[in-house]
Amino acid sequence: xxxxxxxxxxxxxxAASVMLTGCGNSSTAADTQGEGDTQVAADxxxxxxxxxxxxVAAVDPVEIEFWTISLQPTFxxxxxxxxxxxxxxxxxxxxxxxxxxxxxxxxxxxxxxxxGSSPDVVNLNTQMALTLxxxxxxxxxxxxxxxxxxxxxxxxLYESTQLGESAYAFPWYxxxxxxxxxxxxxxxxxxxxxxxxxxxxxxxxxxxKDATGAxxxxxxxxFNMLFEEGxxxxxxxxxxxxxxxxxxxxxxxxxxEYTKEGVLANNNWGKWDEELKLFExxxxxxxxxxxxxxxxxKDEAPDVYEKIAIASPLTGSEKLSRNALxxxxxxxASKNHEExxxxxxxxxxxxxxxAFCKEVAIFxxxxxxxADSYFTSDTETLEGQARAMSAQLSDTSKDYSLxxxxxxxxxxxxxxxxEAAIIGGNDIQGALDNAEQxxxxxxx
Numbered sequence: 001x002x003x004x005x006x007x008x009x010x011x012x013x014x015a016a017s018v019m020l021t022g023c024g025n026s027s028t029a030a031d032t033q034g035e036g037d038t039q040v041a042a043d044x045x046x047x048x049x050x051x052x053x054x055x056v057a058a059v060d061p062v063e064i065e066f067w068t069i070s071l072q073p074t075f076x077x078x079x080x081x082x083x084x085x086x087x088x089x090x091x092x093x094x095x096x097x098x099x100x101x102x103x104x105x106x107x108x109x110x111x112x113x114x115x116g117s118s119p120d121v122v123n124l125n126t127q128m129a130l131t132l133x134x135x136x137x138x139x140x141x142x143x144x145x146x147x148x149x150x151x152x153x154x155x156x157l158y159e160s161t162q163l164g165e166s167a168y169a170f171p172w173y174x175x176x177x178x179x180x181x182x183x184x185x186x187x188x189x190x191x192x193x194x195x196x197x198x199x200x201x202x203x204x205x206x207x208x209k210d211a212t213g214a215x216x217x218x219x220x221x222x223f224n225m226l227f228e229e230g231x232x233x234x235x236x237x238x239x240x241x242x243x244x245x246x247x248x249x250x251x252x253x254x255x256x257e258y259t260k261e262g263v264l265a266n267n268n269w270g271k272w273d274e275e276l277k278l279f280e281x282x283x284x285x286x287x288x289x290x291x292x293x294x295x296x297x298k299d300e301a302p303d304v305y306e307k308i309a310i311a312s313p314l315t316g317s318e319k320l321s322r323n324a325l326x327x328x329x330x331x332x333a334s335k336n337h338e339e340x341x342x343x344x345x346x347x348x349x350x351x352x353x354x355a356f357c358k359e360v361a362i363f364x365x366x367x368x369x370x371a372d373s374y375f376t377s378d379t380e381t382l383e384g385q386a387r388a389m390s391a392q393l394s395d396t397s398k399d400y401s402l403x404x405x406x407x408x409x410x411x412x413x414x415x416x417x418x419e420a421a422i423i424g425g426n427d428i429q430g431a432l433d434n435a436e437q438x439x440x441x442x443x444x
Contacts, residue, residue, distance in 0.1 A: 062339050063094045065119040066347075067108075069326070072099040078359050086346060093339060106131075109331070113137070118333035120340035121347070123172065126160055126401050127408045129327050133168035134405020139330040139337055140166040149345040152366045154394065160401040161327055169327035170348045171365035173356060175290035176323040176397045178389045179311040180297070182304065185285040188212045194311050198225075201286070201314055202254070205263040208285055215263075215278070217286040217314060219255060220322070221270030222418035223411045227400045228316030233414060234443075238404045241439040243414065244432045252421045252428045259422055266422050270415075280304050288313040290324075291361035291386030310385045312393060323397035325365065363390045370394050406442055413438035 071079060083095045098119065100108055106128050112118055124132070132138050141150060142165065150158070153171045161169035181194060189211040195201040201217050208216040219225060226233055229251060232242040259266035268274040276293070278284035280301035287293075298305040313321045328344040330337060346352065353364035354372055361383060364370050375391040378384025402410065413435055420431035 061092050061094065062336055063096055064121060064336060064340055064343050065096045065098060066121045066343070067098050067100060067105065067119045068123040069100060069102050069105055071123075075356075075359060078356070082347070082352060082355075086343065090342075093343075095343065109137075113331075113333055118331045118335075120330065120334040120336050121344045122329050122331060124169070124327055124329055126169070126325055126327060126399050127411075129161060129169045129329050130163060130401065130403070130407055131405050132329070132331075133163050133166070137332055138168040139332055139334070139341065140168060141170065141330070141341065142167045144330075144337060145170075145341050145345065149341065152350060152368065153348075154365055154367055154370060156398045157323070157325055157365045160325060160399040160403075163403055163405070169329045170344050172326045172328050172348050173353065173362040174323050174325050174365050174399075175292065176363055176390045176393045177288040177313045177321050178291060178386055178393065179286055179288055179313045180279070180293070180308050181286045181311060182214075182279070182282065182284075182307050183309050184307045185212050185214050185282065189285075195314060196312065198228075198314050198316055202258055202264075205258060206261070209263045212285070214282060215265050215284050217288075218265055218275050218278075218284060219269050220288075221411075221415050222252075223414045224270065224322055224400055225251070225316065226414065227322075228318055228320050230316070230318040233410070234402060234404070234439075238402065239443060241436040241443075243439075244436040248417075249428050249432060252417065252431070256422055256425070256428065260425075269418060269422070286314070288321075290363075291383065291390055294361065294383055294386060305382075308382060310382065310389055312389065319396060321393055321397045323363075323393070323399055325399040361386060363387075363394065404443075409442050410439050413442060 066083075068079070079097060083097055086095060087093060105122070105124070109119070109122065109132070129138065142162075149170075150167070157171040157174065158167060161167050161171065179194075185208065186192075186194070189204075189208045191204055191207060195204055195216075198219065205216040208214060220228070223233070226243055226248065229247075231245065231248055231251070234240065235242045255264065258264040265278075268278075272289060275284060275287050276289070276296070279287040280297060282304065294305070294308075297308070315321055328348055330340045330344055334340050348365070350364075350366045350368040353366055354369040354374065356362065357364055357369070358374065363375075364372075370391065375387045379388055401407065404410070416438065417431040417435035420426040420434065421428045424431075
């Protein structure tokens, strides 16, 4: 209900903000014209640099408001350093950094737009970015950014920010899933070959449960599993649900059987915090997560950390794994499109992404930074092995994006089929029919 309310507010508020933008702040073209007028006026007034004896243009100071998600206080010094460097390299530009909790940033954007103001550069995940893009609230970077600014990113990650022919974000830091597995549980179960697919894992799940009492793995949420099994969620023109097929019914039937047998858990699929608790208490043998999880496991369960080994994550028939992405966007209502795009491109460039990756176990979204030897130079430590595995997976992982607004709502609707069929034990076809109806209602 809260999500629905936010979407309703988004529609109303951003429709108004786009109208206002059209009247008084029509993006780069108008801004550029305005700056041109300022330049002409300064020239006509004969502003003079006395030390050089030549005329120079008066440059109005610009303040860029930069919103991020939960980066303070851990990375306060790092980002303050970046911002100081940018300001030094760009005289007249001041960057005001605002850090917000993940749970509140979307509603803060709505409130800000409703009050007639807007940040200039914002950190959003792909779902939130595409939801706002669908409301006309974000700058189309294919139209306003330069080819040089757009061309540095891994193509599959840049494409995940697109709606149609438009792109609404610069990809920032990525978190490719890798597999952490408990070697002691595998030894107790007598499993010597690490499974690589869900199908292989299902064949070994009973052996693990019988020998150790632990679950072998927890499947991903149904929405993500459909991507990994190559089952289309929407039709080709994104106008209707396409996942209600015999292939999906067979998939759910197989998992329903395993959960009824008790060899796989029937709940908490895709709930990382719950899965981590099971992994840290020796009740789950495999967990898929980004390399940054290692430090948390080391702090919370050092005995389990000592038993961890690393492998590529379980995949479906598509041999594809998830790579959750954070992005940088420029709101349409920003009064400084050109400067905002320039700063967003700078924050996400090769050098700054690589520097950030050396601060925390994330992975860059630019082609050059991803190829840096830093990610493969250390295979002695778990952390180094996790970096090397992330680099290895960069070409076979992606951010699961439908390329439509309101993906979060569609995702929740698809997962209702899992809730009904697997958790509730209900009729599979009935669960799929209901989920299909819900998704189609979102698309109207």
